[in-house]
Amino acid sequence: PLGAELNELERANGELEKTVNEYGSLIERYTKLQQQLCQLAAKQQKRLVHLERTLANQRETMRPRNNSPDLRQETRAVLERSRKLLRERVEPLLPSDGGWFVRLFLGTINVRFMDKRTRLSFKREYEQFKQQTAPALVIASVVCLLWTSSRWPSLLLQMFIAYYYSALALRESVLVANGSNIRRWWRLHHYLSLVLAVVVLTWPDGEAYAEFRGEIHFLGLYLSLLQILQARYQMSRLYTLRSLGKAGELDVANTDSPAQLHWGANMSLLLPAILVAHALQAWTAVRAFQVYFKYPRVAQALLGGTITLITCIGNVVTTFRTLREKAVL
Amino acid sequence: PLGAELNELERANGELEKTVNEYGSLIERYTKLQQQLCQLAAKQQKRLVHLERTLANQRETMRPRNNSPDLRQETRAVLERSRKLLRERVEPLLPSDGGWFVRLFLGTINVRFMDKRTRLSFKREYEQFKQQTAPALVIASVVCLLWTSSRWPSLLLQMFIAYYYSALALRESVLVANGSNIRRWWRLHHYLSLVLAVVVLTWPDGEAYAEFRGEIHFLGLYLSLLQILQARYQMSRLYTLRSLGKAGELDVANTDSPAQLHWGANMSLLLPAILVAHALQAWTAVRAFQVYFKYPRVAQALLGGTITLITCIGNVVTTFRTLREKAVL
Ligand SMILES: CC(C)(COP(=O)(O)OP(=O)(O)OC[C@H]1O[C@@H](n2cnc3c(N)ncnc32)[C@H](O)[C@@H]1OP(=O)(O)O)[C@@H](O)C(=O)NCCC(=O)NCCS
Ligand SMILES: CC(C)(COP(=O)(O)OP(=O)(O)OC[C@H]1O[C@@H](n2cnc3c(N)ncnc32)[C@H](O)[C@@H]1OP(=O)(O)O)[C@@H](O)C(=O)NCCC(=O)NCCS
Structure with missing residues (x-):
């Protein structure tokens, strides 16, 4: 019975070791992906701010130039959609430190x-x-x-x-x-x-x-x-x-x-x-x-x-x- | 320029969405694997306790039966190794709530x-x-x-x-x-x-x-x-x-x-x-x-x-x- 138990133990050790290794590589991929997501989100945020400023400028200077009203409306729609994507799907995945308290x-x-x-x-x-x-x-x-x-x-x-x-x-x-x-x-x-x-x-x-x-x-x-x-x-x-x-x-x-x-x-x-x-x-x-x-x-x-x-x-x-x-x- | 910015935005949205989806499936695998690891560790812990008791019993009853001294020594070595694996490689990966405070x-x-x-x-x-x-x-x-x-x-x-x-x-x-x-x-x-x-x-x-x-x-x-x-x-x-x-x-x-x-x-x-x-x-x-x-x-x-x-x-x-x-x- 001791021999059998010993074999069982060794088998389980092998399984544990396999799982630990898999886990380790998963964590590595996870942290990389998280970083990537942070960067993508930051970049997109910048783009949104920039685009908004462009829109506002055009309105102020009354120079919609060669941009049709259709295009400007479409822009606003895309802007809205992009913001929603960031807020509802991306941000909940980024790490948060829970604020000042x-x-x-x-x-x-x-x-x-x-x-x-x-x-x-x-x-x-x-x-x-x-x-x-x-x-x-x-x-x-x-x-x-x-x-x-x-x-x-x-x-x-x-x-x-x-x-x-x-x-x-x-x-x-x-x-x-x-x-x-x-x-x-x-x-x-x-x-x-x-x-x-x-x-x-x-x-x-x-x-x-x-x-x-x-x-x-x-x-x-x-x-x-x-x-x-x-x-x-x-x-x-x-x-x-x-x-x-x-x-x-x-x-x-x-x-x-x-x-x-x-x-x-x-x-x-x-x-x-x-x-x-x-x-x-x-x-x-x-x-x-x-x-x-x-x-x-x-x-x-x-x-x-x-x-x-x-x-x-x-x-x-x-x-x-x-x-x-x-x-x- | 507005059109170009718009295209860029749409492209970035696609990339974000792709990353978010990948992230989601990674998290799913991660939580599953973590659960699996918890269970494996708990089972192994039980096996170790059981084996230790068996060893102690045999010593007490002075009935090493058909188990050679070699086998018992090997058992102790394996036991030690298994404990070390649990303590040093598995436990640091399991979630911890940080204790009572x-x-x-x-x-x-x-x-x-x-x-x-x-x-x-x-x-x-x-x-x-x-x-x-x-x-x-x-x-x-x-x-x-x-x-x-x-x-x-x-x-x-x-x-x-x-x-x-x-x-x-x-x-x-x-x-x-x-x-x-x-x-x-x-x-x-x-x-x-x-x-x-x-x-x-x-x-x-x-x-x-x-x-x-x-x-x-x-x-x-x-x-x-x-x-x-x-x-x-x-x-x-x-x-x-x-x-x-x-x-x-x-x-x-x-x-x-x-x-x-x-x-x-x-x-x-x-x-x-x-x-x-x-x-x-x-x-x-x-x-x-x-x-x-x-x-x-x-x-x-x-x-x-x-x-x-x-x-x-x-x-x-x-x-x-x-x-x-x-x-x-
Ligand atoms: C009016 C009242 C019953 C409405 O409760 P409600 O239906 O949960 O209100 P909301 O729909 O706005 O809830 C939004 C969120 O705030 C939370 N919340 C609401 N009131 C809260 C309170 N007093 N403390 C902590 N959390 C509260 C809800 O749990 C909910 O959380 P979730 O988004 O994580 O699910 C509740 O706000 C209340 O009990 N207010 C009275 C408190 C008070 O004046 N006490 C006397 C002096 S201490
Ligand atoms: C003696 C002393 C200098 C040794 O420091 P050390 O070399 O870091 O000690 P250790 O090697 O045992 O450190 C082990 C761990 O404990 C931490 N640690 C040691 N002393 C600590 C202390 N007083 N408070 C908090 N953490 C302490 C170390 O940072 C180290 O952490 P790590 O494992 O995360 O890296 C240190 O313990 C000390 O300052 N003691 C005196 C405290 C005291 O009596 N103050 C007067 C009354 S408040």
Whole structure:
């Protein structure tokens, strides 16, 4: 039996070695082709810019010369087609470093996924992350609301929130590099929340803090509960898109009718809850300003209020825009 | 001229489309082959474990049966060879998620580079990041030492340090996933430094803080200066390795003689500076404990002291181990 096992092992080694070699040559071809594609795309980009300038110049100088209107129209059509090819088929294949936030933490690293399966599972993991964190945040907020004799629970919670929003922002950068349509505001919103957590973290213990503690943790509690609803909505949305076979392409235009299918029972609960959140945010901002006027030496109150106010305004505007685009309003 | 430009554009579009298609089919083959390799490796791993158990059983039961000693010796040789194949040629090709710290921030994402060029440039960027951050830390520490009337400079500095060590730890995880030999201690050291920064960040303003502020910023100042020396050493080390054509493989055994070539003039300055850093760390830990005994309600003093002490011990032990391995001692 030992002899047989040994032979089997040697056979498998041979197979492994063969596969490794094949793999190696494939990688080599792959990196070469990628470089080639980068160069082709850059060159084409230049051509497009040049052609556009030519067109614009001709219009300005009113000298369409011997170019017929037909030719100029055709040119515009080809230009459009070329841009579309670059944007929709070439760019998604080029490496991407995920923008400044990823670069800040990781340096230059390619965060573009090669296949749709990976993209989709990354998005699902992102939603799961939010869904699983929310209950922990709910519990922690309740603890902070009740256990007021020590500054520690709140410190630990704010640290966790700071980590949480960094992680969200990093993952969203990766999602966007892979064609997600997340609006820029939601990402900005998460950067602001990160800053807010750090500001509250540095808020010195004292009378001002005692007065504002309740508000901030109540808002946190409410937002975490809302998060659970939102995550559930996003998950069912993801599920709908996937069963429509479109979620593989995270870059589905969300004004498409299929994207509205998931706009179901969840939304009638979610939308009022979101509106209440906005009102609560506005209230918290006002309270922070009140505290600041009472204790003008606590800069954190002013900072915290300002950030909360900006967040609130941005949320309202963006939510209503999204709803209008989806033709719900 | 417009007509000619148009033709050129169309030709380039055709070329782009062709390349994109080729790329697509290459990616498909690539992902398939990768999956295949994963499966082969997992199966082989199982076979190895099974064979090892068989060997061990035979030894225990003293029943080598009809297997000659030669056969058993051959088996062990083949076993060794198979393990080496898996470890050195197969595993570096399989995807890796970079361990718990990367997963915490980014979720599941493959951080293994495909080619040596990328690996090397990532390492270089990591060293540059340290080299470029150090002067900023020096200046910030000096500001904190001088500007004692406000808690803000120190707060901002500690936030920056917390970000800095998170970024270092993330990048080091990526480096290790790509075969770097960084000792586990240095990575742990950076996690501890992250925790220390957060602890000092939450240290309430007051008498205890006023007493300890000087020590912590002086240590920070010294360590940032040391960082500049260290980064310069590491850069010249990287350069030496690269010109030896070995740095591409970050997994070079560092006990090899080439790795000792870079052990030059830099080191005679670096080593004493490192020893002074260790002494300074020990002193800072002691001071923190003194402050804690004077103000026992400030838990940050105890925590900070403990972390600094652990860091110091680990640094001393690891530095001396490294030196012994390099046969400098
Ligand atoms: C209004 C709302 C329900 C619409 O959700 P939606 O149907 O997914 O919106 P869109 O169709 O514009 O989604 C486009 C993309 O952005 C993502 N997205 C939408 N809202 C998001 C949010 N708040 N955070 C992160 N991602 C979000 C979607 O997942 C989708 O990603 P994809 O392209 O990768 O599939 C959603 O934006 C929302 O929950 N807004 C309220 C947030 C809020 O104000 N909270 C209270 C204060 S914290
Ligand atoms: C002693 C020392 C100079 C040796 O450096 P070295 O020659 O690079 O050490 P090794 O040969 O063991 O290096 C192995 C790997 O670890 C890396 N490495 C070594 N020390 C490191 C450190 N302190 N931080 C991060 N990475 C380190 C090397 O870059 C190398 O990486 P690679 O495999 O990707 O090429 C270095 O470890 C050092 O500076 N130690 C002192 C740190 C210290 O105690 N500072 C004071 C308190 S902060």
